[in-house]
Amino acid sequence: MSYMSYGSLNEYLSKNFKDITWIMRLRFLRDIVKGIKWIHENKIMHRDIHDGNILLEKYNTTGSFIADLGFSRPVNEDPEGSEPKIYGIMPYVAPEVFNEKQYSFSSDIYSLGMIMWELTTGQRPFCDRAYDIHLMLNICSELRPDITEDTPFIWAILMQQCWHSDPLKRPSINEIYNEINSSYWNVNKIFIDAENKRQELLESGKFIVKSIHPHSKTHSQLLNPTIDSMLSNLFQNSRASTSSSIDYLQRVGSCHSFNIM
Secondary structure (H helix, E strand, O other): OOOOOOEEHHHHHHHHHHHOOHHHHHHHHHHHHHHHHHHHHOOEEOOOOOHHHEEEEEOOOEEEEEOOOOOOEEOOOOOOOOOOOOEEOHHHOOHHHHOOOOOOHHHHHHHHHHHHHHHHHOOOOOOOOOOOHHHHHHHHOOOOOOOOOOOOHHHHHHHHHHOOOOHHHOOOHHHHHHHHOOHHHHOHHHHHHHHHHHHHHHHHOOOOOOOOOOOOOOOOEEOHHHHHHHHHHHHHHHOOOHHHHHHHHHHHHOOOOOOOO
8 A cells, every 4th residue: 555645534633623624524525435335345344444544645635545454354254153353442333343243334334423423523432531331331322422513414414324323224335425426415505504614613712622531542452351351340349239230230231241150
């Protein structure tokens, strides 16, 4: 792969977000969707889509590319009977993956929904929180980031469809590709109005930049050991009260299954 002069999406947004217009965001989104579409058409699930794996290069305009296929797999390739491996950065991982179900094309779509949100704020989802078991439980309970005032309604609707808790209700990458390339998304007034609102928020100082929590992770990692360790520690802390232990296990069981010896 050639050198990407603008680095990752995370780096670019951190340095340039105030200068990134809504038209530029739409261009980034189209490039990202095009990349995922190519991956899915080749019967491959990426399984680790996040802002560090989207690289930017400048030609006549800034283009974005999907990188790091290290965790990607062809459909149905995972060995039978093996322990499911959960890789990634927690906010980008679909809730059904935390539930130890198989990765799917839909889990990539969930990650895309989080990327769409990041394009609206310049920050990672839940960057002001520790990426720990509490956040995982909240995500499984349908916690999603707040939508900004300047987000166009068509963007917000598609984004919410992408991060739907039910993977069967998320659109396919082909449906997303067709949607954002439709004539409706080319109505400039929608994005001009959004850009005017963005400028208004910047000038009024109403644009909120969240403080980054020291325990929010910045790189993909194998999440199984961390999750199992935190589950064990939290369970031990709750054993003093039988009722609280039962309540805790019921909450955790809805999101993550494990055996108690």
